[in-house]
C-alpha cells in the first residue's frame with residue numbers, strides 16, 4: 001500500500017463525486033444512510049436457529065500481571081444460511097471472533113497471525129491503548145508468506161509486520177464492552193463485512209460489587225446486516241473486483257446495507273430465557289445500518305430495555321428506555337427482566353428503522369416457572385464528569401461531503417500523517433462535531449462525554465462515557481474529552497465504514 005495507493009483512494013472518491021453519486025438528494029435526506037444490496041438467494045425464515053454465543057478465548061500462558069493470547073486470522077467456511085456455506089475472514093475460525101475477557105489493570109498481549117489473503121490491522125475499539133498497538137490504519141500485518149511489501153513501511157508507531165505481531169493492551173480503564181475489528185486503510189468496510197470482528201470485555205471490582213446478571217445471564221449480542229451471493233458468500237461491492245482494492249463501488253459510498261440481520265453470526269436467532277434478569281451487551285457492528293431496537297411486546301408499564309452502560313462502561317444509574325437508537329460501533333449495555341412477562345411469551349427484538357426482513361432482529365422465548373427479580377441498584381458507577389469549564393481548547397470538526405473530495409473532515413480527505421489536532425495529555429478540551437448527514441463519529445484512545453446537541457441538552461442515548469456519537473443530519477454536538485496518557489498518533493473518524501474507507505478520517509497527535 002503505497003502513497004500512490006492513498007492518492008488512488010482520494011481520486012476514486014473525487015471521481016465518484018464527479019460522476020454524480022452525490023447527485024441524488026435522497027442520499028443526504030433524514031432517512032437511513034446507505035443503499036440496500038439485495039441477497040441473491042432466498043432468505044431464511046426468522047426464528048429458526050438458536051442464538052450462538054461466541055467462544056471465550058483462553059490465554060495460552062500467564063505471567064505476573066499479564067495474560068498472553070493467540071489468534072490466527074484465517075478463512076473459514078461458516079454455516080449461516082441453511083443449504084449453503086459462507087467463506088468468511090475470521091479471527092480464529094468463528095464469526096464473531098472469540099471473546100477476550102479481561103480484568104481492569106491486568107495486561108493482555110494478543111499475538112495475531114495473518115493467514116488471510118490480504119494484509120490486516122487490528123483495532124481494539126474503546127481500548128485505552130498505546131499508539132503502537134492501537135491499529136493505525138497503515139500499520140499493516142502482512143499475510144504469512146507475503147514476499148513483497150517491505151517498502152510499504154507505515155507511518156504509525158506500530159510499523160509494518162509480516163506473518164504475526166503482538167498487540168499490547170494495558171487495560172488501565174473501567175469495566176466496559178469493547179470490541180476488536182479490522183482497521184486497514186481503505187479496506188475496513190470490506191474486511192469487517194467478511195467477518196473480522198469480535199468482543200473484548202473488561203471487568204472490574206466496582207462492577208463485581210453490584211450483583212449484576214453474570215455468566216450465562218451476561219450475553220454479548222453483536223448485531224450486523226449482511227447480504228449473500230447465490231453460493232452463500234458474503235456479497236460486498238468492492239470498488240473493483242481485484243483483491244487489495246480500496247473502497248466501495250460508487251453507488252454504495254453512503255454505506256452498504258444488507259437484507260439479512262445476524263446476531264452473533266446467526267440469522268434472526270432465538271434465545272430461550274428464564275423468567276429473570278439478563279444483561280445484554282448490544283453492539284451494532286454493522287458497516288452503515290442504524291437500528292431502533294425495541295422489545296415487542298413491551299413489558300407491562302414499558303421501559304423494557306434498562307440501560308446500565310454505554311460505550312465507556314457503567315452509567316451512574318440505570319435508565320429505562322422503550323427503544324434504543326444504535327448507530328454503527330455504539331454499545332448499549334442493558335438489563336431485560338423477563339420476570340415481567342408470562343412464561344411462554346415470545347418477545348421479539350425488533351428494529352423500528354427497518355422494513356421487511358430488516359425489521360426483525362431476534363427473539364426471546366420465556367420459559368417457566370414464573371420468576372421474580374430483585375430491582376437493580378439505583379447507583380451503578382461513580383465516575384466523575386469532565387468539567388467543560390476547565391477546557392483549555394475548543395476545536396471544531398466538520399464532517400461533510402465535499403464535491404471535490406467526497407467524505408471529508410474539515411474539508412480534507414484522509415491523508416496518513418496529516419495532523420488535524422495536537423491535544424495536550426491530561427487536559428480537558430471541548431470538541432464541536434458538525435455533520436451534514438448521519439455520521440457516527442468515533443474517537444480513539446479515551447472516551448468522552450456529550451455536552452450538548454444543537455445547543456440543547458444531550459439526547460436520550462448520550463448518557464455516560466461514549467467513544468462513538470450518533471451525529472444526526474445537520475447537527476452540531478459538543479463533547480468534552482480528556483486524553484489521559486499515551487502520547488502518539490490516534491484517529492478521529494466516521495464509523496460508517498464506507499465513509500471511513502472513502503476518507504472521512506483524520507489523525508490527531510497526543511503530546
Ligand SMILES: [Cu+2]
Nearest residue numbers: 439494496499
Ligand atoms: Cu459518516
